Amino acid sequence: MAEKGFRISKTPVWKKLKAHAEEMKRPEYHLKQLIQEDGRMEGFSLKHVDFFYDFSRQRVTRKTMDLLFELAKVAKVHRKYRDKVDGCKVNVTENRAALHTAARSFSGQSICVDGVNVMDEIDAVRRQMKEFSEKVHDGTVCGSTGKKFRHIVVIGIGGSYLGTEFVANALFAYADKGMELHFLSNVDSHNFETIKTKIDPESTLCIVISKSFTTVETMANAQQMKAYMTSCGLDAVKHFVTVTSKGSPGDKGKESGIETFHMFDFIGGRFSVTSAVGGVPLSLYLGYDRFNQFLEGAREMDIHTKYAPSPENIPLVSALIGIWNNNFLGYQAQAVIPYASPLSKLAPHIQQLNMESNGKSVTINNYEIDQSSGVIIFGEPGTNAQHSFFQLAHQGHPFPIDFIGVITPQYPEGGCRPHGVSNHQELWANLISQATALAVGKDSEEKTRFFQGNRPSSTILLNDLSPVNVGRLLAYYEAQTVYKAFIWDINPFDQFGVELGKTIANDLRREIVARNTNPEHSFGHMDEITRFYLERLFAGRLPL
Numbered sequence: 411m412a413e414k415g416f417r418i419s420k421t422p423v424w425k426k427l428k429a430h431a432e433e434m435k436r437p438e439y440h441l442k443q444l445i446q447e448d449g450r451m452e453g454f455s456l457k458h459v460d461f462f463y464d465f466s467r468q469r470v471t472r473k474t475m476d477l478l479f480e481l482a483k484v485a486k487v488h489r490k491y492r493d494k495v496d497g498c499k500v501n502v503t504e505n506r507a508a509l510h511t512a513a514r515s516f517s518g519q520s521i522c523v524d525g526v527n528v529m530d531e532i533d534a535v536r537r538q539m540k541e542f543s544e545k546v547h548d549g550t551v552c553g554s555t556g557k558k559f560r561h562i563v564v565i566g567i568g569g570s571y572l573g574t575e576f577v578a579n580a581l582f583a584y585a586d587k588g589m590e591l592h593f594l595s596n597v598d599s600h601n602f603e604t605i606k607t608k609i610d611p612e613s614t615l616c617i618v619i620s621k622s623f624t625t626v627e628t629m630a631n632a633q634q635m636k637a638y639m640t641s642c643g644l645d646a647v648k649h650f651v652t653v654t655s656k657g658s659p660g661d662k663g664k665e666s667g668i669e670t671f672h673m674f675d676f677i678g679g680r681f682s683v684t685s686a687v688g689g690v691p692l693s694l695y696l697g698y699d700r701f702n703q704f705l706e707g708a709r710e711m712d713i714h715t716k717y718a719p720s721p722e723n724i725p726l727v728s729a730l731i732g733i734w735n736n737n738f739l740g741y742q743a744q745a746v747i748p749y750a751s752p753l754s755k756l757a758p759h760i761q762q763l764n765m766e767s768n769g770k771s772v773t774i775n776n777y778e779i780d781q782s783s784g785v786i787i788f789g790e791p792g793t794n795a796q797h798s799f800f801q802l803a804h805q806g807h808p809f810p811i812d813f814i815g816v817i818t819p820q821y822p823e824g825g826c827r828p829h830g831v832s833n834h835q836e837l838w839a840n841l842i843s844q845a846t847a848l849a850v851g852k853d854s855e856e857k858t859r860f861f862q863g864n865r866p867s868s869t870i871l872l873n874d875l876s877p878v879n880v881g882r883l884l885a886y887y888e889a890q891t892v893y894k895a896f897i898w899d900i901n902p903f904d905q906f907g908v909e910l911g912k913t914i915a916n917d918l919r920r921e922i923v924a925r926n927t928n929p930e931h932s933f934g935h936m937d938e939i940t941r942f943y944l945e946r947l948f949a950g951r952l953p954l
């Protein structure tokens with residue numbers, strides 16, 4: 411993928427960027443000055459069809475951008491990206507391709523991995539999802555007592571859950587198929603018990619989604635759900651379908667009576683919402699055509715990402731700005747603040763996408779990373795966020811923000827204008843003012859009322875929250891994540907960092923099983939702290 415011995419932090423352009431970051435500390439580069447420059451908005455924003463990206467309130471000048479484009483060139487990002495979308499095995503640690511982009515390709519062109527055109531199986535799964543969702547909607551496929559399905563319980567965690575939840579929330583206004591969607595992700599029994607109170611088992615379809623079909627939480631929840639359905643006198647087989655990778659323990663074939671939709675080893679969990687992982691629940695919830703429109707939006711952003719030259723390439727420009735903020739200006743966190751409640755689950759999805767992909771300690775050639783890769787991502791919708799953590803954003807530790815605005819809301823507003831403006835106009839007044847306040851700041855004799863300003867943000871604008879635009883937004887963040895990794899020269903497609911905790915949990919599970927089967931089993935051989943917690947679990951209360 412990259413030449414051996416390559417380290418981005420050792421390149422001359424990296425050093426030039428370091429020196430430039432020092433220069434950018436000078437007062438004349440304070441954002442309150444930069445945003446006054448003629449043509450700032452036009453020169454520091456990009457538009458691609460329905461997607462507008464404004465970086466005029468980032469701490470960058472033309473020189474910064476030129477250096478960042480040089481950095482992208484040195485990192486050979488365009489070649490790496492083309493290798494990825496063409497099916498090269500860019501996930502070198504797992505010897506896999508990374509082809510989430512193929513899940514929304516409609517070009518008719520082959521994409522080959524090991525000489526096999528993956529589009530054939532992707533197309534077959536698309537047809538299967540379409541047919542299945544139509545049969546559920548017309549009642550041909552129904553529960554074991556003949557009732558139409560009205561509740562869908564998605565059983566999955568991490569990448570087999572977060573993307574679907576984000577899209578389902580974003581497109582709630584389009585969910586007119588009479589389906590209620592529930593997410594059983596956490597092994598915490600509260601999650602399961604709460605869902606039980608909300609569903610009618612006879613009209614409930616469970617979708618077990620797990621690429622590996624070994625994830626402990628998902629397997630436990632699937633078993634709980636199966637036992638519950640059986641206890642309700644239902645034939646559980648008729649109430650379950652699975653989404654899993656070919657050949658996994660859950661891929662039991664037609665004879666099991668459970669319909670299986672395949673996902674593939676070349677699509678990573680956190681990149682999988684445009685595959686059957688999102689496709690099965692979302693086509694049931696929204697209808698297949700709307701899921702398809704969502705894919706169209708993602709595809710269109712993929713094409714832009716692949717072909718647009720660096721200065722016009724929106725995901726690349728935002729990845730470069732992210733690296734500038736992180737590695738050169740020293741910001742360690744990034745907030746995602748949509749001024750649109752339907753995007754309330756965007757931040758948790760982007761959090762996994764970014765932090766699991768780019769929270770790495772070695773480069774693709776196994777060199778220890780000597781600059782940080784990945785930042786802490788968090789977020790909540792505005793204006794709610796303003797009334798919780800924005801104090802820190804304005805006067806405490808600064809962190810860059812992605813603001814997201816939607817021009818036309820999903821529901822038409824009535825004529826009521828509480829302060830002379832509609833609620834949507836009020837929302838926008840806040841969206842605009844927050845970015846300005848962060849950038850400009852405010853002088854004051856009173857120290858507690860002083861605002862330093864110079865706090866960077868970008869603003870993404872969408873015409874509306876249609877399935878197509880939600881697809882564009884998703885693909886934008888996916889591409890931005892991948893471009894960042896390609897600049898840092900890390901592999902964004904593996905996640906070995908999640909393994910250690912799971913291994914320790916396996917050991918503890920064995921201990922708990924031993925005590926469950928033998929009440930005399932002692933935890934005496936364990937360390938004091940672990941022993942304390944295990945004893946409390948079995949004692950059922952804190953020590954007196």
Ligand SMILES: O=P(O)(O)OC[C@H]1O[C@H](O)[C@H](O)[C@@H](O)[C@@H]1O
Pocket residue numbers: 567568569570619620621622623624625628679680766905908
């Ligand atoms: O889809 P599954 O195999 O059940 O995996 C579910 C999730 O668990 C893993 O621990 C990883 O952290 C995620 O990347 C993955 O999406």
